[in-house]
Amino acid sequence: MTRTLNIKDALNEALRQEMEVDSRIVLMGEDIAGGAGRDDVNPEGTDCWGGVFGVTKDLLGQFGRERVVDTAIAETGFVGAAIGASLVGMRPVVEIMFADFIGTSYDQLLNHAAKLRYMYGGKVSVPIVVRTVTGAGFRAGAEHSQTLYSLYTHVPGLKVVAPSTARDAKGLMLSAIRDPNPVIFMEHKRLYLLDDDVPEEPYTIPFGVARIAREGSDVTIVGVQKMVHTALDAAKVLAEQGIEAEVIDPRTYSPLDEDTILGSVEKTGRLVIVDESHPRCSLPTDISALVADKGFASLRSPIKMVTGPHTPIPFSPPLEDAFIPDPDQIVAAVKSQFEYATT
Amino acid sequence: MTLARETLIDLWTRMIRIRRFEDRVAIIAANNEADGFLHTYSGQEAVAVGVLPLLNDGDAFTSTYRNHGHAIARNIPLDGLAGEVYGKANGVCRGKGGSMHVADQDFGMIGGMGIVAGGLPIATGAAYGYKYLGKDNVSAAFFGDGAVHQGAWHESLDFAALFQCPVIFVCENNLYAESTYIEYHLNAESISAMAAPYGIPAVQIDGMDVFAVRDAMEEAIERGRSGGGPSLIEAMTYRYGGQYEGDNQLYKPAKEVTWWREQDPLLRFRETVDGIIDAAELDAIDEQVQAEVTVAFDVAIAAPWPDVSELTTDVYAPLA
Ligand SMILES: Cc1ncc(C[n+]2csc(CCOP(=O)(O)OP(=O)(O)O)c2C)c(N)n1
Ligand SMILES: [Mg+2]
Secondary structure (H helix, E strand, O other), X not given: OEEEEEHHHHHHHHHHHHHHHOOOEEEXXXXXXXXXXXXXXXXXXXXXXXXXXXXXXXXXXXXXXXXXXXXXXXXXXXXXXHHHHHHOOXXXXXXEOOHHHHHHOHXXXXXXXXXXXXXXXXXXXXXXXXXXXXXXXXXXXXXXXXXOHXXXXXXXXXXXXXXXXXXXXXXXXXXXXXXXXXXXXXXXXXOOOOEEEXXXXXXXXXXXXXXXXXXXXXXXXXXXXXXXXXXXXXHHHHHHOOOOEEEEEOOEEEOOOHHHHHHHHHHHOOEEEEXXXXXXXXXXXHHHHHHHHHOHHHOOXXXXXXXXXOOOOOOOHHHHHHHOOOHHHHHHHHHHHHXXXXX | OOOOHXXXXXXXXXXXXXXXXXXXXXXXXXXXXXXXXXXXXXXXXXXXXXXXXXXOOOOEEEEEOOOXXXXXXXXXXXXXXXXXXXXXXXXXXXXXXXXHHOOEHHXXXXXXEOOOOOHHHHHHHHHHHHHHOOOOOOEEEEEEHHHHHOHHHHHHHHHHHHOOOOEEEEEEEOOEEOOEEHHHHOXXXXXXXXXXXXXXXXXXXXXXXXXXXXXXXXXXXXXXXXXXXXXXXXXXXXXXXXXXXXXXXXXXXXXXXXXXXXXXXXXXXXXXXXXXXXXXXXXXXXXXXXXXXXXXXXXXXXXXXXXXXXXHOOOOOOOO
């Protein structure tokens, strides 16, 4: 049975369903339950925050403070503690409230979670999920708006997941919790309220399998998380002009579904990659290199990247709007490919 | 009361200016007239105003996302601050920072840091710089009770103690880190007690009393300027608003709110100066300040947005 759920509620449902059947799972983070130390005011826990964006709302009421754990503001401490707990048989799911706060816990992820299995000859594994919130467009300023996909994707040993629909969010979250490796699960703050048909029963979506969000034969547009939707908007405009775009959502950046991207470019001969992140050392440069290397013969025009600029993210609304790629930029990039003439 | 009348008036003006500015910010947020997270400072005025007027030219301080009060206590013009609330071109940071990241180095305000405890190492470094450069300046770092759990907090105290940096760590202990109550998140007896292992002199004071804050700051500044190294002040205070505007604050018990409202720093000030300054005079300043706030927001509303070309400027400083 499916019903309409938004991404926030689909994630909440995934966490709840898996916690119901797996007592090794604990959630940890700042204010993910809410009102810690004030159970006198709200004994049932019903009116507590459930995280800044409400993703973990009401889980406190069902599972109690033992399993929905509000930590102090100590990301190194609780991310590291999640790693340690996972080594003795737990399945921690921690929240870094905004991806921008990566810096405060990065060492534990970069030098420990990602490497323990390899360094210790395959004898251990680190089954943790680090949920974090990405994205511009919330008027949240330079320190609460970044995506930073590539800072995680760059690191061998981490898996990186970034759903753009509620159906994917639920299935990928269940895969993330069951995965024996550290998974960085990125949730876009501007997509939380986006509805989709979501099956009620638990289901998984495997990592490393892209979703073709729209089929088309003339150009391949790879969208990164929220930009999948921007690419779909652009595809509509292009269709009116007789250009059929194929829009691909990789869904996971590590592992990356190379075959689906290469197969699509083989069909269309053109590739545009859209990402709201900064352009340098990014998913678009990575995917461009992939296609330039393994799909060069299929290309009929240069690969185009549509990204945010190489600047921090400004607060001022018109500047922030200018930062984020829009459908017009994608349409222009595709048009330039059709105007490209080989000499 | 040993303070000059003129000083008292100045303290009152700065405190009431903060309150009236934040009253307006709360209305703006409630009416959705500005975008983004707005963190108001109401209730904590005595801390900013006890500390900041004592800094000299050349001194510096770091703030947090809850920085409007600090900017106003330093006399940063209200129209520039209002501009930053909207992200307008007249903002102190040309709208690029937003109200979480207000800064004006001409007033000693290095910046509002959005990362909890992010300002402490930076203020400590400023103090280190003063010492190295042979200046008798001091720096201050504001932070909340929630910040003491960050590695950056501990590493800053450690660095400051090791190199005897003239930095004053100012904790605004408002009992909550977002919706999390202090008795839950703090295992130490107090935040001031946490300075002791680092050998840093610390006091816990009534942060609703501007005079108590000022006394503590004077002592800390004296220590810093005379080569005595770092200090920590834990000011007990309360935020009247939510973590950000829109937070329903259901975690606060009504009795607690009432108790702290009775300690209101503006009320307390009135009580202390009773018999020295006429209540009518304070009211007149309040009215004048309200007019200033109205003008400041009018200016900001009328100001243009920054030009889109500013998106890509200021990323790097030009070579000298
Ligand atoms: C490193 C980091 N973690 C989490 C946050 C999210 N956050 C913003 S404010 C806040 C609570 C801070 O509480 P406190 O230090 O007491 O300051 P107050 O807001 O009460 O002034 C949290 C958790 C952040 N900004 N930075
Ligand atoms: Mg606090």
